[in-house]
Amino acid sequence: MRIAIVENTxxxxxxxxxVALHEAAAVIDLYKPFRDGxxxxxxxxxxxxxxxxxxxxxxxxxxxxxxxxxxxxxxxxAGGTAVLGICLGAQLxxxxxxxxxxxxxxxxxxxxxxxxxxxxxxxxxxxxxxxIFEWHSDTFTLPPxxxxxxxxxxxxxxxxxxxxxxxxxxxxxxxxRAVARDWLRRFPEASERMYPGWAEAIEARAAAEGAxxxxxxxxxxxxxxxxx
Numbered sequence: 001m002r003i004a005i006v007e008n009t010x011x012x013x014x015x016x017x018x019v020a021l022h023e024a025a026a027v028i029d030l031y032k033p034f035r036d037g038x039x040x041x042x043x044x045x046x047x048x049x050x051x052x053x054x055x056x057x058x059x060x061x062x063x064x065x066x067x068x069x070x071x072x073x074x075x076x077x078a079g080g081t082a083v084l085g086i087c088l089g090a091q092l093x094x095x096x097x098x099x100x101x102x103x104x105x106x107x108x109x110x111x112x113x114x115x116x117x118x119x120x121x122x123x124x125x126x127x128x129x130x131x132i133f134e135w136h137s138d139t140f141t142l143p144p145x146x147x148x149x150x151x152x153x154x155x156x157x158x159x160x161x162x163x164x165x166x167x168x169x170x171x172x173x174x175x176x177r178a179v180a181r182d183w184l185r186r187f188p189e190a191s192e193r194m195y196p197g198w199a200e201a202i203e204a205r206a207a208a209e210g211a212x213x214x215x216x217x218x219x220x221x222x223x224x225x226x227x228x
Contacts, residue, residue, distance in 0.1 A: 004040035008053030015174035020221035047082035050089030057091035070096035077166030090168035097143030106155040108134035109194035111209040133175035173217035
C-alpha cells in the first residue's frame with residue numbers, strides 16, 4: 001500500500017501510526033507543505049495521513065496551503081479512500097467537511113481519559129474509556145454527515161468517522177511515552193504553559209497511564225491501517 005503522509009511542522013513524530021504502517025510494509029510518500037506548499041496529487045495514494053502542528057486550522061495567512069489540504073482530505077474521504085487526521089489534521093478534516101473551527105476553546109494536555117461512543121471498527125480496538133495523550137487548544141463542531149466516535153470532559157469532539165474509512169482524532173494516539181518525553185525535551189516552555197509542572201509530573205503520569213496509552217494507540221493505529 002502507498003501512504004501519503006502530510007507533516008505540518010518541523011518536528012513530527014509518526015509514533016504508533018508509523019509502527020503500524022511499517023508492520024504493513026507500507027510505502028510512504030512524505031509531504032511538508034509548511035515549507036513549500038506541495039500536497040499529494042489526488043489518486044496517487046491508497047491512504048492519506050495528516051499529522052498535527054502548532055498552527056490553527058484557520059491560519060491561512062501564514063500557511064496558505066491549509067484550505068487546499070482541508071479540501072483534499074474531504075474529497076479523498078468522500079471517494080472512499082482512507083483518511084486519517086490527528087489533532088490539527090482532525091481540525092482540518094472537520095473544516096473540509098463544513099464544520100466550524102473553534103480556536104482556544106478546549107485546551108487539553110497530557111494523558112487524558114477519553115470515552116468512545118458509537119460502534120465502530122477502529123474504536124472497537126480500545127476499551128470504552130481509555131487514557132490517551134492530548135496537546136491542543138482548539139476544537140471543532142461535528143461535521144455534517146460525520147459520526148461522533150469519542151468524547152472527553154474537556155473536548156466534546158474527540159473523534160469522528162466520515163464515509164468508509166475517513167477518521168479524525170483530536171487526541172494524539174500516535175504519541176507514545178517516548179514521543180511525550182521528546183516533546184518535553186524540545187518544547188519545555190510550551191509544555192509548561194499547557195501543564196504547569198509537567199517536567200516534574202511526566203514520569204509519574206507515564207508510569208500511571210503511559211504504558212496503557214501506548215498499547216491503545218498502537219491498537220487504534222493497527223485497526224485503521226487494516227481498513228486501508
